[in-house]
Amino acid sequence: MTKTVKILGLILFATLMVLVMSVPRPIEGQSALQRAAEAPTTALDARKDDLFNGLGIKGSPVDECVAAPVANRSFEDNKFIFNELETVADGLGPVYNDAGCGSCHQAPIVGGISQSKEMRAGFATRNGFVNPPGGSLIHLRAIAANVQERLDNISPDYFSTLRTTLNVIGDGFIEAISGNTIGEIRSDQPAGFKGTIINVPVVEARGRLRVARFGWKNQHASLVSFSGDAYLNEMGITNVFDGSNGRVENTSMGASVKDYDGVADPEDDGDDVEAFANFMRATRAPGRGPITNAVLRGEDLFHKAACSICHTPSITTAPAGTVINAGEFTVPPALGNKVIHPFSDFMLHDIGTGDGIVQNGGEATRNMVRTPPLWGVRTRIELMHDGLATTYADAIERHAGQATFSRNVFHVLSNSQKADLVAFLTSL
């Protein structure tokens, strides 16, 4: 009898062990198995040291670059590299927009915004959008007067536009959103509000495609691709992640600037680009301002006016361990299964303000812009893609096309309700 009980006990124990070992780990779309946690946030206040989200090690602030790059760089190391100003000796230009990431992404804290704008130009023809020689980006600076890009020398039929600098704080969480999640958001949107999803190449994955989410035109899907592009196109530093493996320098309205560039290509082996991406990945999400009763009333109106259909308030990132970026990045615990409040669906929409420039999305997207995340919008005075709305009410009034319904709901609000809605936006 005792022997039988022992044997049965052993079998029961073994069965339990097998069951425990067989429980599957959560896969994408099963995040409910683990309770998602709120992403840590920053107060967006330069007096506070609260930008690091816990990914990797924080390290100590770096004052100046005195040594060669170290392995396993800390957040502070990467922040230093993000803020570093490139020089002609580093390969700056010959045509460029600014000398460092932190020059444009600066306020109120590193990674934020600035008044700097990017200029784009092009031609509208019967056959669709045509780039000027050298591409739609018109660089506003050069290392030599002779290579400064100008619009004087192209056909006068061009049109041009400015685009404001986007905040990159919290971009690691945006990168960690599964493409499926963006697809699900779209499925839930009513017919007239549905966004446009485009897939764009992930440079570090040899051009394999992923759902786009970064840039005014949704040009990028990964932070390495975005950083590599910006390093080349905003600063003129060729690099292995710039889309041509660092072999192709920018031009001055199509003319070669080779004679002005004494640095061998690629000017960056990818080390700096990875530092930029890792800095962004290690930033917290932009935090909210004070939540007053007016803010809460305004938030309710924001939903009732259907603004939240495109300015999606909450998204949960993919579980830690999910392989994203077409196989090139695994979501770390610091970014995985986190609830973020970006107030964006990360899709393209036509709200009547588009600039006519075609980039990755094809001709149909020329007048579309990505729903800009409203987190951190209280740090801006120049609103919309062109910065030409200077008050929230003005920005709302400029919404047309797919946003017509929401604008018209704004019109029927009382002034007190409108003030509540503005209070809500001012809390973001």
Next chain:
Amino acid sequence: MRFKRYGLLFLTIVWLFLSGCAKPQAALIEEGPPPEPGPFVPSRTDSPPRKLPPPQPVEVRSKIARIFNGAALIDEGRTPYFTVGDFNGDLSQDLVVAVKPAPGRLSEINDQLSNWILVDPRPPAIPGQVARREQIYVGERDSLLAVIHGYGPEGWRHREATQTYLVKNAADGPMISRPHNEAVPANKEKLPRISGDVIAQTVSGQPGFLYFNGARYAWFDPAHPQLILHPRRVHQSREER
């Protein structure tokens, strides 16, 4: 015998353990949805704009009453006091009406939370200054133009067509809607690349026209063309249609 039995049991447990550990795990690999185009936007159509009947004064009055709720009145002293065109170039017919502030309602007109965008399209006082950022204030005696953007094939008559720009310092003399093809080529070298029709007028004795630059209405004086550094266009150009 006993040893054999326990040995067999031990082996079974080990086998069960190993098979449990070796069970393949579901891979955590992101899969994205296929590209999804957006919906048809009523204000964007590849077909030519529908021929609409000419606007009737009663329709214009009704529209102005709905937009301004009595805060602005039609300035019927101007002839004509309304006209139509596709001023923002979105292939949807827009309406422009001469209006004036209603007595005692000026604060509503100037309210920052009002349902219209106040615009002063005059060239900046300082040469070379391209952006005006000061608060625009409408006075009691100001003549104004209300430009109401259309929505979809019905244009300004559509009930959702409420986007309104209230333009000051640009209402004087007869107001004529000039098609893009007439107004723009004649001034091609001096103009920003605009895609909509224009509202031709004579302001303070100077002929010129109002045009939409993608964000605001701006004034073009052919005699003194202002350097426009960053012209913007929002919709299709006429050449593409």
